[in-house]
Amino acid sequence: MDALLRDHLVSVVVFLPLAGAVLLLLLPRSAASAARNIAFGVSVLDLIVSVPLWTRFLVGVPGFQLRERIDWIPQLGITYNVGLDGISLLLVMLTTVLTPVSLLFSLTHVEKEVRGYSVAFLVLETGMLGSLVALDLALFYVFWEVMLVPMYFIIGIWGGPRRIYASMKFFLFTMSGSLLMFLAILFVAIRHHTATGAWSFALEDLTRMTFTGRVETYLFLAFALAFAIKVPVFPLHTWLPDAHTEAPTAGSIILAGVMLKLGAYGYLRFALPLFPDAAMRFAPWLGVLGVIGVIYGAMVAYAQHDMKRLVAYSSVSHLGLVVIGIGAFTTMSLSGSILQMVNHGLSTGALFLLVGVLYERRHTRELDAYGGIAAVVPVTTALFLIATLSSIGLPGLNGFVGEFTILLGTWLSPHRWWSAAAATGVILSAIYMLTLVQRVFWNPLVVEENRKLTDVRPSEFVAAATLVVLMVWIGVRPNDVLDRIRPAVESLQKSVAARQVALHESARPEISEVRR
Amino acid sequence: MTFAFHASDWLLLAPELFLTAMGLLLLGLSVALGKTKEDFLAFLATVSVGITGALVAFVATRPERATPILGGAFVVDNFALFFKALVLLSLALTVLASARYVGAAPYPGGEYYALLLFSGVGMLFMASGNNLISIYVALELMALSSYVLAGYFKAEPKSTEAALKYFILGAFSSGVLLYGLSLVYGAGGVMGLPELAKLLASASRSNLLMLGILLILAGLLFKIAAVPFHVWTPDVYEGSPTPVTAFFSVGPKVAAYAILARIFYVAFAKFHADWGFVVALVSAATMVLGNVAALLQSNVKRMLAYSSIANAGYALLGVLGFRTEWGLWGILIYLLAYTFMNFGAFTLIILLESKGYAGESVSDFNGLAKRSMPAAVVMLLFLLSLAGIPPTAGFIGKYYLFTAAMKAGYAWLAILAVVMSAVSLFYYFRIAAAMFFTEGSPAKLKSSYALSAVIAVCAVGTLVIGVVPQPFLEVLKSCVLGR
Structure with a gap:
């Protein structure tokens, strides 16, 4: 057991939820309450097991750590090849925290087909964790697809009235993007085989390949499309409000909290290092789409009457900021983007959770159905307010550090106006979020039913408070996180810069002249 | 060319001879036993297929198989053995899946199983066919038995219609194929494929030869239901008894691919540039039409008919890839995967058949998850595999086919295939949504041991090839033609 945890810690963290899911399938169907407790227990256990990832991770060391490598399909050069750098470490931790939080909330609020629900969440967790640690493109693709199916069912079975439409839209959008990416992965691997005579899907091997001109552009676009749909980058975001609602x-x-981040993560991990030249050429477009996303998302969010839809559109806006930071490509803006992914996971996770708390009591998410409930449900109000303040970037909480780092980092890039435009988005987010809080919690209490609202239950409180504690922690000690991100970001930048130089000097000297 | 028999010839022909004998025995027994003892006939047919499989395994170990027999017309290379195994697999699955269905039908079961076995004999010969004539005769044996099987429910107008359509169009396409064979024979003057290949290696292209190749292609494209030779498929699939449909969707197609691969990979490879373009267009049209038409269907059998047309389009990518071994490997692994996943999906239709005969709409799948979670999960597995989502067999198959297409320089076709795979998600997931998201009949699902066994075999095959493909890929590598 010790040896297993020492040498295969990453695999244990990834596959523990899957093992739990298999265990649940062996349970009799009637044992519903046992199923949810087991699922929650497994996810907590996974969180506990994942803590050593954080402590054993060597801060300040670039490159991948805690690596494992086993041949999977040797004939095709496909390996089970996993490892962590700062970026994946943070998102892995976010996943192992958010899964038990969401299952804890579900303990009291899901009645239908509890066993299937629990299985879906555990399989989903394995899919997400696997995508975050995979360093072999074929393996990544497998996990990436595995992730989709349980979410399709989670929306389609346990969702709201228009759930079938929403689940189908979600599935088709994300799947279409990733199919093209699959083809691009194959193409890159075939090129590698032609060039070296050996099959490999390992990221390290494939990043040694250089592609030029139109081929690189097409390959980059195939990857970028898959990831942009997932983020989602404007104008590919239309599946998101439906899926969330x-x-x-x-x-x-x-x-x-997690799945949207995988789009940005995939872009940083795969699209950028594989096609640095095209990525740099398209970076301005990415930034512009990010700016549009920030402002558009904010404005549409302001117009919403449904709390969940409002938070969903705020995600479009906040992830626009992340996209801007990636497009600007300075060390600071990239670090900020990665930090902001975590921040958004915590704050939006908390907001959705608290909206869920209200919904479970009143079965409506209309803003007008509430108002003046601060005195009735003080604890919910307090938690909601903290999550809101985190989301709009109040200093002292995590959101501020992330947004500030992105804006400053972008200001240091050649694209200053992005930073200026994005700052207006930050202001807009304060407007719509505070309006939300005011209309729901303050304002006069007119709807009589609201007097009978009950405050958070202990389980709901624990779930939300966990996220609040993390918000404060990152807000107060951001360097705990930033120190782990920086080496990863720097080595990413270094590899991209080195390969661009190599590319220009070898293949197209005249262009590199022009660029300098 | 002499057709002298040697003792070793009988040995290598043992599987085919045994299966023929058992077919005849079943026919006789059916008359003697009557309608009441049909379970026994099904059992006997299953055992026959099993023993034939053992005989194939035995033949595989014999050193005599290194040389072709019957004057070079019959060859038992690894490639043939692979296809024989695949044919017997689909045959065994069909017999098992038919037992309950045929038992409940008011028609004699003996002839059903006998025809199935005769069709199987034809397919076994197709796998080994190494000569234009032997290939044609084997194909006809398979086809004629199939026509009758399609019309097995002879009092049902739809079944009769299916048989008639299948027969008329099938006979026509056989004629086209035969005409093509005769033109190629006219151009080369030899019947054996190796001799033909040797001759063509030094021959220049002539109009006669090109026309012959095209006509052969057309005849075979009919058998695999590629556009524009696909029109018979939806009607025949819908009208035939469902186990027969399941059989049609795998067995005869697999055998036709065996011929296609042997003729085009061995003899016509040199003219790849000439027929490649045609195959590329056909493949593109087949993928687009199959997938788009499948979107519009509400009958599951028709939907799967169009889905199998679309799958023929994907498999043609492998034919295009014949410039490298990847094309051959792609076809082999894809057909293996396809046999499991497609037969599995059809078996679930058999399981759900509520109205006794040919009334299988998507809504029959409503609420399946409530009625039987394992059935719904297994069906989902087949659908995911058909859509090519990892980690399933269908994904590995598409992986090879797409690689083959790109290696042969048909990247645009691979892109089209991927886009069409995305389209296919629409209709595959309509079934998934029906199973899991909607309420349906609360009636308990009635299964039998035989059906459960078929579904289990298909599910295990689909999953194992997807998760641990390595052993299967090792087998593929040894399946190069001529060894």
Whole structure:
């Protein structure tokens, strides 16, 4: 057991939830309450097992750590090849925290087909964790697809009235993008085989390949499309409000908290290092789409009457900021983007959770159905307010550090106006979020039913408070996180810069002249 | 060319001879036993297929198989053995899946199983066919038995219609194929494929030869239901008894691919540039039409008919890839995967058949998850595999086919295939949504041991090839033609 945890810690963290899911399938169908407790227990256990990832991770060391490598399909050069750098470490931790949080919320609020629900969440967790640690493109693709199916069912079975439409839209959008990516992965691997005579899908091997001109552009676009749909980058975001509105609360938490991040993560991990030249050429477009996303998302969010839809559009806006930071490509803006992914996971996760708390009591998410409930449910109000303040970037909480780092980092890039435009988005987010809080919690209490609202239950409180504690921690000690991100970001930048130089000097000297 | 028999010839022909004998025995027994003892006939047919499989395994170990027999017309290379195994697999699955269905039908079961076995004999010969004539005769044996099987429910107008359509169009396409064979024979003057290959290696392209190749292609494209030779498929699939449909969707197609691969990979490879373009267009049209038409269907059998047309389009990518071994490997692994996943999906239709005969709409799948969670999960596995989502067999198959297409320089076709795979998600997931998201009949699902066994075999095959493909890929590597 010790040896297993020492040498295969990453695999244990990834596959523990899957083992739990298999265990649940062996349970009799009638043991519903046992199923949810087991699922929650497994996810907590996974969180506990994942803590050594954080402590054993060597801060300040670039490159991948805690690596494992086993041949999977040797004939095709496909390996089970996993490892962590700062970026994946943070998102892995976010996943192992948010899964038990969402399952804890579900303990009291899901009645239908509890066993299937629990299985879906555990399989989903394995899919997400696997995508975050895979260093072999074929393996990554497998995990990436595995992730989709449980979410399809979570929305489709346990969702709201328009759940079938929403789940189908979610599935088709994300799947279409990733199929093209699959083809691009194959193409890159075939090129590698032609060039070296050996099959390999390992990221390290494939990043040694250089592609030029139109081929690189097409390959880059195939990858970028898959990831942009997932983020989602404007104008590919239309599946998101539907999916969020219809998904059950726990599904929304995971969707917003982790799955959207995988788009940005995939872009940083795969699209950038594989096609640095094209990525740099398209970076301005990315930034512009990010700016549009920030402002558009904010404005549409302001117009919403449904709390969940409002938070969903705020995600479009906040992830626009992340996209801007990636497009600007300075050390600071990239670090900020990665930090902001975590921040958004925590704050939006908490917001969806608390909206869920209200919904479970009143079965409506209309803003007008509430008002003046601060005195009735003081604890909910306090938690909601903290999550809101984190989301709009109040200093002292995590959101501020992330947004500030992105804006400053972008200001240091050649694209200053992005930073200026994005700052207006930050202001807009304060407007719509505070309006939300005011209309729901303050304002006069007119709807009589609201007097009978009950405050958070202990389980709901623990779930939300966990996230609040993390918000404060990152807000107060951001360097605990930033120190782990920086080496990863720097080595990413270094590899991209080195390969661009190599590319220009070898293949197209005249262009590199022009660029300098 | 002499057709002298040697003792070793009988040995290598043992599987085919045994299966023929058992077919005849079943026919006789059916008359003697009557309608009441049909379970026994099904059992006997299953055992026959099993023993034939053992005989194939035995033949595989014999050193005599290194040389072709019957004057070079019959060859038992690894490639043939692979296809024989695949044919017997689909045959065994069909017999097992038919037992309950045929038992409940008011028609004699003996002839059903006998025809199935005769069709199987034809397919076994197709796998080994190494000569234009032997290939044609084997194909006809398979086809004629199939026509009758399609019309097995002779009092049902739809079944009769299916048989008639299948027969008329099938006979026509056989004529086209035969005409093509005769033109190629006219151009080369030899019947054996190796001799033909040797001759063509030094021959220049002539119009006669090109026309012959095209006509052969057309005849075979009919058998695998590629556009524009696909029109018979939806009607025949819908009208035939469902186990027969399941059989049609795998067995005869697999055998036709065996011929296609042997003729085009061995003899016509040199003219790849000439027929490659045609195959590329056909493949593109087949993928687009199959997938788009499948979107519009509400009858599951028709939907799967169009889905199998679309799958023929994907498999043609492998034919295009014949410039490298990847094309051959792609076809082999894809057909293996396809046999499991497609037969599995059809078996679930058999399981759900509520109205006794040919009334299988998507809504029959409503609420299946409530009625039987394992059935719904297994169906989902087949659908995911058909859509090519990892980690399933269908993904590995598409992986090889797409690689083959790109290696042969048909990247645009691979892109089209991927886009069409995305389209296919629409209709595959309509079934998934029906199973899991909607309420349906609360009636308990009635299964039998035989059906459960078929579904289990298909599910295990689909999953194992997807998760641990390595052993299967090792087998593929040894399946190069001529060894």
